[in-house]
Amino acid sequence: MIIKRSISVSTKLYTPICLVLFMCQLVIFSPHVLAANASTATSEEFAYPTVTYCIDPDWMPYEAIRNNQHVGMSSDYIIYIGVLAELDFQLVKTKSWSESLEKLKSGECQVASMLNRSPERERYLRFTQPFFVGPNVLVSNVEQAFFQGYENIGTQVVGAVAQYRQAEYIDNYYPHINLKLVENELAGLRLLADGDIDLFVGSLLSVNALIQKSGFSNLRIAGLAEPQDQLSMAVSNDDIELLNKLNVAISELPEWVHADIYKQWNNVRVIEEVDYRYFWIATSVFLCIIILGVWRQLLVSRYNKKLTLKNQQLQTLQKELLENNQRLEFMSVRDPLTNMYNRHFMQDRAAQEKQVSQRKNLPVCLLLIDIDFFKAVNDQFGHSAGDAVLVELATLICSTIRNMDVAARWGGEEFIVLCPKTTLGEAIYLAKRLKNQIRQHEFTEVGRMTCSFGVAEYLGPESFVDWFDRTDKALYAAKNTGRDRIHASCVELTEKTESEKLDSV
Structure with missing residues (x-):
């Protein structure tokens, strides 16, 4: 073969x-x-x-x-x-x-x-952090009910690969299960096919590939096994x-x-090409029991059809799992209203940039943006109009910042921009450009709007909370001195740049 x-x-x-x-x-x-x-x-x-x-x-x-x-x-x-x-x-x-x-x-x-x-x-x-997630499954060689975990296995013998995480998990949390350790997944499937064990637990992708490659037509997926792989x-x-x-x-x-x-x-599949010379030799030897051969072929065909159906269901499940993982990954880092990154993503990304800044001695800055008089917009035009302003402002910010900058909605009417490899002066210049773009933009239903800006450069080693607090204080200084202004954190400002601390309209 x-x-x-x-x-x-x-x-x-x-x-x-x-x-x-x-x-x-x-x-x-x-x-x-x-x-x-x-x-x-x-x-x-x-x-x-x-x-x-x-x-x-x-x-x-x-x-x-x-x-x-x-x-x-x-x-x-x-x-x-x-x-x-x-x-x-x-x-x-x-x-x-x-x-x-x-x-x-x-x-x-x-x-x-x-x-x-x-x-x-x-x-x-x-x-490290996981980069691939996949399910584990229970495999059976008989027509059993669908298993949902290990609770209903009873006295049946379960095979698992020695020193794999599943074997350790069963031993720790289900010590009553009759566990048989094997060298690898192929050895476990062979024991299952021969009837030496009742169930085998393994990774969905690897078990499915082995079943197709090795021709275990009498094996089927009997259920999902906890926990899933987080590789x-x-x-x-x-x-x-x-x-x-x-x-x-x-x-x-x-x-x-x-x-x-x-x-x-x-998408890797195994194609089996049968050498028909052996088929004809076997046919000539077993002509006297041809009826038995036909019966066996019908039996194998029935199991193959069932296995094909199960494989199709598995492929559908794999596709759904991939789509769900992608959807969940997207939802976990995105703001549902503006489609920008959310606070959780920004905190993680800022932590990474802090490490890069400390390791390579590179500057990095935060810009905190708050819409002026946003409550008045909601009170006068309604919350739908307020939401429309947030969406338009998010689009305007993303189209104005540089490719290396990262923008996110921090919450309410506040937005935040992370500026890697950027000095305080360069961040203030970017804030001025954003302020002018916003001031000149005609927002749907409400007309012209303005924003106030707080700017702070990272001063290692300090926590993200301290860095953000300095930026937030700079923002509120801009609010308290008339709005539509840019205020930089005084900690970074030298006497030469003190004049840039407040940027009036």
């Missing part, structure tokens, strides 16, 4: 093409990075520091070692994260997941590319600097990178 991957050629070409597009995006949206490198870097400085990493060598489509090469979803993530974090990842080849964990404990591997957080692993690893990278030896680099790189991954990696590896 010959087994081949139906998109093997396109898979080899896909990642390089996406990486080129990814680099182009970096060039378009981060020209200051390339400019800084071009002016200061020599050819030797482009060599990134080397970081060793280990993977699970047999966990497709997430990751595996095939022909001494790292393949799977994590292989693509390693490429993108390596570019963003400026790291040269070097694979340490292992023969099993247990061996990989031992090398992580010993420090021979500095990083694990894709794994779940668990209490046992937290003893010797530090985890992260992990760092050994308490390397906080490396952990921070990885977290920053993961947070900067565009949404389309996650979607493209998922679609690329989820």
Whole structure:
């Protein structure tokens, strides 16, 4: 029997093409990075520091070692994260997941590319934020009712891979379950197909791929298993600097990178090409029991149809999960009225820029914007008109700020702009430009409006709360001195710039 991957050629070409597009995006949206490198870097400085990493060598489509090469979803993530974090990842080849964990404990591997957080692993690893979420499932070889978790399993024997997070989870929270540990997911599915265990628990994507590849036509998905996979990278030896680099790189991954990696590896299918010479030999030998063969074929066909139906349902579920994850991710960082980033996103992004400012000694500023006399708009024209003003102002702010700036709705009629690599003077200039654009704009129904501005530069090391409070005090100083003004935090102002503290109409 010959087994081949139906998109093997396109898979080899896909990642390089996406990486080129990814680099182009970096060039378009981060020209200051390339400019800084071009002016200061020599050819030797482009060599990134080397970081060793280990993977699970047999966990497709997430990751595996095939022909001494790292393949799977994590292989693509390693490429993108390596570019963003400026790291040269070097694979340490292992023969099993247990061996990989031992090398992580010993420090021979500095990083694990894709794994779940668990209490046992937290003893010797530090985890990044998750970058991929997927469900776990229970697999059965008989017609059973749909399971929703482990509560109704009773005395049935459940298989799980040794040293996987699911095995540790069942042992900690469901000690009454009859658990049988196996070397890998394929070994567990074989035991299930042979009737040696009643259920097997594993990742939806990897289990589904193994069922299709290995021809386990009598196996089916029997239910969802808690908890779902929340896959992260992990760092050994308490390397906080490396952990921070990885977290920053993961947070900067565009949404389309996650979607493209998922679609690329989820579309891998296995085509089985049967050698019909063996079929004819078997037919000539078993002519006397042809009726039995026909009966068996009908039975297999019935199970294949059921399996195909279940696979279609699984694919629909996968698509819905991806869409829901994308929708939830969008909703978690966006303001529903203006479609701008929300307060939660801005706090996280400001924390990242603080780290960059402290590490590279770069300036970063906050602009706080408040609509003057907004309550009067609501009282005179109604809350619908007030909402329309907020939406128009959000559009005006986003179209006026620079590409590297980040704008968000802070709450009510307040908006905030984060200005990386920006001095206080440059931030004041941007605030003046925004103030003039707003003053000249005709808002629907209400006409001309004005805004007051507070500006403050980050003074490390200070907390975001302290930084924001200084900006907020500057805003209220602008309000109290007549509105439609720009007021900068007095802490940063020297005698030379003291005259710029108040900017009157």
